[in-house]
Amino acid sequence: MARIVVVTSGKGGVGKTTTSAAFAAGLARAGHRTAVVDFDVGLRNLDLIMGCERRVVYDFVNVINGEANLNQALIRDKRTQGLSILPASQTRDKDALTFEGVQAVLEGLAEDHDYIVCDSPAGIERGAHLAMYFADDALVVTNPEVSSVRDSDRVLGLLSSKTRRAEQGEDPVQEHLIITRYVPERVGKGEMLSVEDVGEILSIDLLGVIPESSAVLNASNSGVPVILEEQTDAGQAYDDVVARYLGQQREHRFITEKKGLFGRLFKG
């Protein structure tokens, strides 16, 4: 049985695709057969972030419509063994994803994968709904910023009511918080919500904090999931996220200020 993980947020631009790519690559690197699926129909981008945009032949909607089978559409990642990508379609038809079609594709993927990571589009429309509907786990990606936190809370409401698990009265979707673009120095100055603030408002389990980092843009420029940039802060933070998700205990890093001697003297 494959476990289905949705990466969601409500708000756009907070790091869903970056997180999906890093998380899926991390799971595969840990030896789990992983498929990562782009649900953002019309605005395909996971392929770019994963660096396989030139290898896209068939997509999610082609599989749903029976124009290609899963094996033809899945792109095997060249860097990480056991990692496959199912790209979104670039169609402008927003009804291209059907409930039955998504269900069939996920069932097909479940046959030979351990994890299916669903990269949700922003918003709360059809694509976002279908991305979360079949999920067992949810990674809720949030920036320490008012609109993102509010939208995440809205998404948490949907996860607990508009998913298969909720509708069938099963155990609820397990919700995990990932705070991205965190700047401890600004938190110290009272300019940014802290990890504790966001945790208190959303009250779900904190899986990890990804610091604001130049490594994320660098990685996306070159089409490499940032988790593979092992020397970088963001890469290490995502490595911690995957390890914690898989049950390891790891101390949270990158959440306190890097203080120089001067800073220590004056802010203690």
Place this chain on the structure above:
Amino acid sequence: MGFLDYFRAEKKTSASLAKERLQVIVARERGARSGPDYLPALQADILDVIRRYVAVDEDAVRVQVEREGEYEVLELNVVLPDED
């Protein structure tokens, strides 16, 4: 706390303002979505009825469902305007 903090004026940081605002809005939105689907329509109807008799503001009527043990209590709050 560093010793410079003693010289800083007592000023609310923007982060604490953000937190307060979020706590209020999130609590209100959670309240709205935990209630039955008909609540917004019920609220609008009650507002219409009251407005036939009294001129009240859009937000004068508040409808909430609270759970107390085995019972669900429908709580209705109407704020009437001050009499001149």
